[in-house]
Amino acid sequence: MLFTVGIGGGIYLVPLIIILGLGSEKEAAACGAVFIWVNSLSGLIARFQYHSIDILAFLPIIVAVFIGGYLGSFIGSSSLSPRAMEKCLGGIVVVAIAFLLKRTLLI
Numbered sequence: 119m120l121f122t123v124g125i126g127g128g129i130y131l132v133p134l135i136i137i138l139g140l141g142s143e144k145e146a147a148a149c150g151a152v153f154i155w156v157n158s159l160s161g162l163i164a165r166f167q168y169h170s171i172d173i174l175a176f177l178p179i180i181v182a183v184f185i186g187g188y189l190g191s192f193i194g195s196s197s198l199s200p201r202a203m204e205k206c207l208g209g210i211v212v213v214a215i216a217f218l219l220k221r222t223l224l225i
Contacts, residue, residue: 128154129214132207143203147194151187 132150135141141149165171194203 128157129211133211136204136207143200143207144194147203147207151191 128150131153132146135146135149136143140146194206198206
């Protein structure tokens with residue numbers, strides 16, 4: 119049985135880059151950000167092709183994504199140590215696992 123969880127894979131990509139030693143924490147975060155951005159953009163383009171979207175309904179989320187992306191990249195590149203980046207990533211992975219388990223077990 120195939121379960122879809124509604125995530126594009128970036129949450130798996132970043133830890134794999136670190137675990138396999140393919141890059142530092144900051145390089146993995148940058149790679150994950152680009153991967154997620156391209157994945158999200160392709161999903162949005164596909165959605166525009168096949169469905170109409172009320173862009174005004176999504177405007178608050180779009181603004182929050184831009185602000186959060188800017189602040190996260192600025193803080194991650196300038197003031198967080200690699201150890202702090204690992205802790206942040208670990209927290210994000212734990213939250214993603216919790217949501218995945220909740221969604222999987224309640225189906």
